[in-house]
Amino acid sequence: xxxxxxxxxxxxxxxxxxxxxxxxxxxxxxxxxxxxxxxxxxxxxxxxxxxxxxxxxxxxxxxxxxxxxxxxxxxxxxxxxxxxxxxxxxxxxxxxxxxxxxxxxxxxxxxxxxxxxxxxxxxxxxxxxxxxxxxxxxxxxxxxxxxxxxxxxxxxxxxxxxxxxxxxxxxxxxxxxxxxxxxxxxx
Numbered sequence: 001x002x003x004x005x006x007x008x009x010x011x012x013x014x015x016x017x018x019x020x021x022x023x024x025x026x027x028x029x030x031x032x033x034x035x036x037x038x039x040x041x042x043x044x045x046x047x048x049x050x051x052x053x054x055x056x057x058x059x060x061x062x063x064x065x066x067x068x069x070x071x072x073x074x075x076x077x078x079x080x081x082x083x084x085x086x087x088x089x090x091x092x093x094x095x096x097x098x099x100x101x102x103x104x105x106x107x108x109x110x111x112x113x114x115x116x117x118x119x120x121x122x123x124x125x126x127x128x129x130x131x132x133x134x135x136x137x138x139x140x141x142x143x144x145x146x147x148x149x150x151x152x153x154x155x156x157x158x159x160x161x162x163x164x165x166x167x168x169x170x171x172x173x174x175x176x177x178x179x180x181x182x183x184x185x186x187x
Contacts, residue, residue, distance in 0.1 A: 009047040011037040016054040017103055020120055025051075025111040052117055059121045059135075063128030067092045079138050083129060083150045084178060089155070091170040096168075101161050126138055127150045134182040153177045 005185040019028040030051050048054050067142035070086035078087070094101070108114045126147040133143035157174035164173065 006068070008039055008043055012039065012044055012047065013054050013057045014042055017100070017107070020055075020107045022102060025114065052114060055107060055114065055119060056117060059124070062090070062094075063124045065118055066125060067128045067132045069093075070129065071135075075136070079133055079142060079146045082136065082138075083132065083146050086129070087154055087174060088131070088156075088171050091174050094152065094161060095170050098166075101158065105158075105162060122151050122155065125154070135167065149181070153181060 012033055017029065019032055019036055028051065030044050032040050033051060033054065034041045037044075042055075045069045048057075066086055070082055072089075073082045073137035078176050079091050103180060129150050130140075130143045130147035133146060134140065138146070153174065157177045159167055160173040160176065161170045
């Protein structure tokens with residue numbers, strides 16, 4: 001087995017997803033994941049704290065990517081526009097990951113022990129959005145509220161995207177959710 005592999009984390013993620021789908025999350029061990037990826041258990045633990053971590057590999061970068069998208073929005077925009085445009089850009093960035101996101105979601109939903117970690121994903125995304133808004137001069141209270149709303153809308157959009165037709169763009173699902181939210185709360 002190679003001592004170093006530049007794509008080790010991605011290989012282990014792919015191997016873990018296949019094993020989790022085939023034999024279940026609880027029935028899969030770290031040594032099995034490492035072996036399926038052609039790596040050692042030691043290499044696994046250089047990248048991940050535990051097997052749960054491998055499911056959330058891409059979540060390490062997503063909050064920062066959303067922050068970066070939000071930072072690119074023109075300064076004169078209001079909080080609503082910053083959040084909406086930043087998330088829309090993020091949606092375009094992950095559009096090609098639909099199958100992987102659906103597989104991951106199925107594994108998470110089937111394993112109660114993973115639900116808490118998935119909530120942390122939402123928490124980290126909300127903190128990144130809130131921090132981006134604060135950096136743009138949005139007061140803490142409104143920034144916190146917009147961040148919470150943004151994460152809720154994003155999660156609802158992902159639900160619609162995964163449950164909808166295969167040709168539904170995630171960005172369109174997000175736009176529909178924003179419209180629905182406006183209608184629900186102004187009715």
